[in-house]
Amino acid sequence: xxxxxxxxxxxxxxxxxxxxxxxxxxxxxxxxxxxxxxxxxxxxxxxxxxxxxxxxxxxxxxxxxxxxxxxxxxxxxxxxxxxxxxxxxxxxxxxx
Numbered sequence: 388x389x390x391x392x393x394x395x396x397x398x399x400x401x402x403x404x405x406x407x408x409x410x411x412x413x414x415x416x417x418x419x420x421x422x423x424x425x426x427x428x429x430x431x432x433x434x435x436x437x438x439x440x441x442x443x444x445x446x447x448x449x450x451x452x453x454x455x456x457x458x459x460x461x462x463x464x465x466x467x468x469x470x471x472x473x474x475x476x477x478x479x480x481x482x483x
Contacts, residue, residue: 391442393428393449401427401450403442403461405434439465 392407396414399422404410411424427449432438443461450457 388431389434391430391432391438392426393430393442393446395425395427395449395453397423397425400455400458401446401453402458403446436462436466 389405391403391405392410394402394404394407394410396402396418399418402410402414407426414424415422428445430442430445432441439462440460443463446461447457
């Protein structure tokens, strides 16, 4: 089982990740070191495309609730990466 985190970057977006600390570092690098990333929910489930769908659907529900634009669905983002690897690993693999 994997823990998925649904988070809120106050004033900017709702997101989902299974790697909280890595995502916090990435978001601070992108949005600035003073951003506040708040955990809204955790979800426990398998690391499978079917469960990525559940996580992404919940992420979108919360984005709608907070009136943010929906980003790319979590399942789509994960399926784009070879073997479900992180974005950084995927980028490195594509450039080598």
